[in-house]
Amino acid sequence: MDLINPAVVDLSRFQFALTALYHFMFVPLTLGLTFMLAAMETVYVVTGKQIYKDMALFWGKLFGINFALGVATGLTMEFEFGTNWSMYSRFFGDMFGTPLAIEGLMAFFMESTFVGLMFFGWDRLSKPGHLAITYLVALGSNLSALWILVANASMNMPNGAHFDPETLRMTFDSFVGVVFNPDAQAKFVHTSVAGYVAASMFVMGISAFYLLRKQHREFAARSFRMAALFGIFSTVAVITLGDVLGRLDYEHQPTKIAAIEGLWHTSKPPYEPWIVAALPNDAKQESSYEIGVPFVLTPLITHSFDTPITGMIELEEAAAPRIASGITAVSALRRYEENHQAADLELFRAHQDDMGFGLLATRHAPNQDVTAIEPEQLQNVIEQTKPDILPNVFVTFWSFRLMVFLGMFFFVLFAMASYLSLKNQLERNRLFLKLCMWSIPLPVLATEFGWITAEAGRQPWTVFDRLPTFMSASTHGVSYMLFSLAGFTVLYSIFIAVELYLMFKFARLGPEAHAPHDDHADPAHLSVVAH
Amino acid sequence: MDIYVVLKLVWAGLLCVLLIGLGLMVGMDMGVGTLLRFVGRTDGERRTALNIIGPHWDGNQVWFILGGGAIFAAFPTLYATSFSVFYVVMILLLFSMILRPVAFEYRSKVDARLWRASWDWVFLLSGFLPMFVYGAAFGNILQGVGYHFNWTGQYFQDGSFLAYLLNPFAILCGLMAVSLSVMQGGVMLMIRSDNPIHDRARRYASRAGVLAVVLFLAGGVWVRGIRGFVLEQGDPAMPANPMQGQHVSMQVGAWLNNYAAHPALWLLPVMGVVSMLAGVALVLANRPRVAWWTGLGAWVGTIGTVAASMFPFFMPSTTRPDQSLTIWNSSASQYGLTCMLAVATIFVPLILCYTSWCYYVMRGKVHTADIIKDTHSY
Numbered sequence: 001m002d003l004i005n006p007a008v009v010d011l012s013r014f015q016f017a018l019t020a021l022y023h024f025m026f027v028p029l030t031l032g033l034t035f036m037l038a039a040m041e042t043v044y045v046v047t048g049k050q051i052y053k054d055m056a057l058f059w060g061k062l063f064g065i066n067f068a069l070g071v072a073t074g075l076t077m078e079f080e081f082g083t084n085w086s087m088y089s090r091f092f093g094d095m096f097g098t099p100l101a102i103e104g105l106m107a108f109f110m111e112s113t114f115v116g117l118m119f120f121g122w123d124r125l126s127k128p129g130h131l132a133i134t135y136l137v138a139l140g141s142n143l144s145a146l147w148i149l150v151a152n153a154s155m156n157m158p159n160g161a162h163f164d165p166e167t168l169r170m171t172f173d174s175f176v177g178v179v180f181n182p183d184a185q186a187k188f189v190h191t192s193v194a195g196y197v198a199a200s201m202f203v204m205g206i207s208a209f210y211l212l213r214k215q216h217r218e219f220a221a222r223s224f225r226m227a228a229l230f231g232i233f234s235t236v237a238v239i240t241l242g243d244v245l246g247r248l249d250y251e252h253q254p255t256k257i258a259a260i261e262g263l264w265h266t267s268k269p270p271y272e273p274w275i276v277a278a279l280p281n282d283a284k285q286e287s288s289y290e291i292g293v294p295f296v297l298t299p300l301i302t303h304s305f306d307t308p309i310t311g312m313i314e315l316e317e318a319a320a321p322r323i324a325s326g327i328t329a330v331s332a333l334r335r336y337e338e339n340h341q342a343a344d345l346e347l348f349r350a351h352q353d354d355m356g357f358g359l360l361a362t363r364h365a366p367n368q369d370v371t372a373i374e375p376e377q378l379q380n381v382i383e384q385t386k387p388d389i390l391p392n393v394f395v396t397f398w399s400f401r402l403m404v405f406l407g408m409f410f411f412v413l414f415a416m417a418s419y420l421s422l423k424n425q426l427e428r429n430r431l432f433l434k435l436c437m438w439s440i441p442l443p444v445l446a447t448e449f450g451w452i453t454a455e456a457g458r459q460p461w462t463v464f465d466r467l468p469t470f471m472s473a474s475t476h477g478v479s480y481m482l483f484s485l486a487g488f489t490v491l492y493s494i495f496i497a498v499e500l501y502l503m504f505k506f507a508r509l510g511p512e513a514h515a516p517h518d519d520h521a522d523p524a525h526l527s528v529v530a531h
Numbered sequence: 532m533d534i535y536v537v538l539k540l541v542w543a544g545l546l547c548v549l550l551i552g553l554g555l556m557v558g559m560d561m562g563v564g565t566l567l568r569f570v571g572r573t574d575g576e577r578r579t580a581l582n583i584i585g586p587h588w589d590g591n592q593v594w595f596i597l598g599g600g601a602i603f604a605a606f607p608t609l610y611a612t613s614f615s616v617f618y619v620v621m622i623l624l625l626f627s628m629i630l631r632p633v634a635f636e637y638r639s640k641v642d643a644r645l646w647r648a649s650w651d652w653v654f655l656l657s658g659f660l661p662m663f664v665y666g667a668a669f670g671n672i673l674q675g676v677g678y679h680f681n682w683t684g685q686y687f688q689d690g691s692f693l694a695y696l697l698n699p700f701a702i703l704c705g706l707m708a709v710s711l712s713v714m715q716g717g718v719m720l721m722i723r724s725d726n727p728i729h730d731r732a733r734r735y736a737s738r739a740g741v742l743a744v745v746l747f748l749a750g751g752v753w754v755r756g757i758r759g760f761v762l763e764q765g766d767p768a769m770p771a772n773p774m775q776g777q778h779v780s781m782q783v784g785a786w787l788n789n790y791a792a793h794p795a796l797w798l799l800p801v802m803g804v805v806s807m808l809a810g811v812a813l814v815l816a817n818r819p820r821v822a823w824w825t826g827l828g829a830w831v832g833t834i835g836t837v838a839a840s841m842f843p844f845f846m847p848s849t850t851r852p853d854q855s856l857t858i859w860n861s862s863a864s865q866y867g868l869t870c871m872l873a874v875a876t877i878f879v880p881l882i883l884c885y886t887s888w889c890y891y892v893m894r895g896k897v898h899t900a901d902i903i904k905d906t907h908s909y
Contacts, residue, residue, distance in 0.1 A: 004685075064636055065636060065637075065640070067636070068632045068633050068635065068636030068637070069632075069633065071589065071592075071632045072628075072629040072630070072631070072632040072633050073629065074596075075595075075596065075625065075628050075629050076625060076629060078596050078599045078600065079599060079614065079621060079625050081603065081610075081611075081614075082599070082603065082610045082611055082613070082614025082615060082621075083614045083615055083618055083621050083622065083625075084615070085611075086611040086612060086614070086615040086685070086686055087611070087683075087684065087685050087686075088611075089603065089607055089610055089611035089614075090607055090608050090611040090612070090684050090686075091684065093603055093604070093607025093608070093610060093611060093863070094607055094863045094864050094867045095867065096603075096607075097600065097603035097604030097605070097607050097610070097863065097867075098604045098863075098867055098870060098871055100600045100603055100604065101597070101600035101601050101603060101604035101605075101871060101874075102871075102874050103600070104593060104596050104597040104600040104601075105597065105600075105874055105875060105878040105879070105882070106874070106878055108593050108596060108597075109590065109593045109597070109878075109882050110885070112589040112590045112592065112593050113587075113589070113590030113593070113882075113885055113886055113889055114590075114885075114889070115589055115590075116585065116586035116587055116588075116589055116590060116889065116893075117586060117889055117892060117893070119586070120582075120585060120586040120893060120908070121586070121892060121893070124892050124893065125892065164770070164864075166770040166772060167770045167771050167772045167864070168683065168684045168772060168774070169607075169684065171864045171866070171867075172863065172864055172866050172867040172870070173864075173866055175870045334682060337682050337774070337775075338682075471683075471685070474615040474618070474686075475615075475685065475686065475687055475688065476615070476618055480618050480619060483619065483622070484618075484622045487622065487626055491626060491629065491630070495633060498633070498637055502637060502640055502641070505640075505641075506640075
């Protein structure tokens with residue numbers, strides 16, 4: 001069946017992960033900072049106090065440095081489905097393309113058009129007019145996240161589409177099913193609020209830096225308090241929605257939840273412990289050095305005390321009949337494509353829900369052709385395919401735990417920050433301020449672990465239960481992949497270096513340097529600079 | 532006519548609108564980027580040029596992103612296949628595109644000669660290269676591309692990327708797109724700048740306009756000798772499956788068949804040429820505002836000419852012509868096209884309204900003296 005070179009699939013996955021994780025270093029800050037800028041400007045418009053305008057201008061400048069990279073690296077994502085995941089895009093594009101296009105039409109256009117006015121329109125718009133623009137930018141960036149996560153959720157839970165043997169792809173059949181996909185709703189709130197946590201930590205950390213240096217104290221104290229309060233509410237929301245997502249995975253992606261919890265065998269409620277740490281071994285299908293808290297897992301996942309959670313070994317066993325049925329489906333489909341006999345179509349229809357499992361068996365079939373498996377080979381192929389239904393347990397297990405541990409840390413940190421800020425005791429607690437400062441990158445790290453949990457846990461599928469990842473890529477040569485990967489690595493490394501340099505530079509300069517009277521751009525000097 | 536056929540046609544039309552919007556709006560900003568080093572001799576002048584498009588480039592760039600998104604949603608098979616077949620070219624396009632937002636935001640944030648000079652070169656590269664690739668892509672699909680599908684719908688490439696980068700007709704089309712973009716960029720600079728930028732922009736815009744006319748006419752003559760494709764058999768209402776249902780033949784000069792069948796189509800190339808010539812005249816007569824609108828006419832004429840020649844083909848295959856991607860076999864489902872049409876009907880007019888309003892808010896000349904004083908500007 002002309003399987004794609006596995007090295008090319010791995011390189012495509014690596015490139016996608018690299019570019020997506022990189023893109024997602026900038027997005028959370030954009031999502032949260034837009035709303036914080038809007039909040040600062042609202043206070044300015046209502047109270048007329050200049051300090052809040054200074055806040056909006058200063059944090060707006062740092063926002064701009066970050067926003068540019070978010071936009072630039074987002075372009076890559078829009079292209080990459082087509083350039084590297086051709087089969088996926090053809091197979092799932094009828095449905096998947098729709099939320100992406102709506103994202104452009106409804107959200108990204110609004111955000112991008114008004115962000116220009118937000119930066120350049122201060123003197124051209126009335127105060128409420130400019131405030132409205134800032135809110136539109138915030139709304140645009142968050143709506144953008146909504147549609148992207150609707151698209152992402154459809155890969156994890158393909159609602160609103162069914163496979164059509166006439167076009168050999170998933171056919172879009174329910175807009176409502178796609179938009180109101182429960183996974184999408186929970187993911188959107190979980191992810192965008194995680195962005196608010198990142199933005200809160202960013203503003204709080206830089207404010208802590210000023211407080212430590214006793215610079216811009218009023219400015220920093222006000223920014224700190226706003227960020228701490230915004231942060232504590234956002235962290236609570238992230239944790240709540242994380243719980244909802246876990247429950248959805250339990251219902252719809254049992255392999256993902258079992259891998260997240262490192263659950264090799266079906267759980268025994270109510271005693272079953274929640275494993276805090278362990279070393280899962282994918283090859284041996286067991287974990288060593290397990291440390292757990294008894295009685296926690298069952299209520300955590302199932303919200304009950306007596307429902308067992310199916311383990312990975314049991315899920316493998318349960319997949320065996322689906323693999324057999326899927327092989328029948330793929331074979332019938334191929335015969336139907338060649339001869340258009342009604343009997344083949346009927347046979348396919350009877351087995352179509354398992355087609356993805358048939359495709360999954362391709363790698364283990366003789367000549368990598370599931371349509372030509374002899375009856376005596378079938379059992380062997382099924383046995384070899386069974387372990388393939390599981391994601392990489394080590395990666396899924398640990399990325400989830402690191403995300404959760406960081407989330408708990410944020411809760412404590414923001415709670416203490418809010419308390420100390422409201423009691424006006426910040427400047428006395430220098431160690432705490434240092435902790436806040438050094439925590440700036442952690443929420444971004446947590447969202448990256450979240451992405452890895454969700455997408456590594458989705459494996460071996462691009463479209464869950466429907467299309468295996470190893471069939472989804474474009475049929476490039478290794479050299480093409482190395483070329484693009486090298487280019488991305490070089491460019492993105494330069495970008496991050498420049499971004500960090502500018503962020504540090506402007507954060508160190510502080511808000512005062514930003515006020516119009518403190519203009520360091522001397523015209524005489526500038527004309528010397530050019531040429 | 533079958534409702535599905537109507538939807539396919541409407542979306543093919545909307546795709547043309549997007550490609551025109553992309554050429555016009557993104558092309559204009561890229562033209563400014565290409566011209567940056569030439570219209571601005573001092574740093575203050577270059578910053579003036581950048582700030583003329585500064586408030587709008589980000590919004591305009593969405594035409595480009597939306598172009599990709601709309602092809603994905605409305606013609607998923609075309610998106611999946613064309614982006615992969617042109618992989619190296621697309622990646623180069625992408626690299627130059629992602630440098631641009633960064634250049635805007637970072638260039639003027641550091642006051643050092645080498646820093647700013649480097650970003651000015653980035654503007655030249657990220658203005659010239661994407662428009663060149665955009666035009667060259669049309670040059671390539673007019674000649675057909677080597678690819679086929681297996682029974683699962685996986686595509687396989689039957690040609691080398693070098694052929695897509697380095698063939699004379701594609702280079703001609705690429706330079707044509709660059710000329711139009713430089714012209715439009717020059718016109719925009721004329722509208723919103725004073726001397727000396729204004730007069731330099733005028734010089735480059737008029738030259739680019741003349742070059743565009745020459746290249747357009749040369750391309751038109753060249754196409755007569757190029758192998759075109761004819762859809763001998765294929766039901767417009769067919770399920771969107773490129774693997775079966777079509778019979779396609781190849782003939783030299785076939786891209787002119789549609790014009791022979793419907794002579795009214797000649798209005799499109801005529802419109803292109805007339806708009807470009809009128810644009811040159813208006814630029815020389817110092818009427819850049821009107822020239823901006825003839826620029827729209829030039830893009831409508833150019834994209835329209837290609838569309839009229841190729842209809843109903845999107846990307847013909849030279850190695851398995853029967854699997855050529857057409858409007859009929861590469862579209863989304865009827866349901867998907869309907870949903871997207873509803874969404875587009877609401878949002879496209881809205882986008883046009885608020886984009887125009889933003890230009891209205893930021894109207895007027897940009898003065899170098901003000902830019903140098905303003906620390907919020909690019």
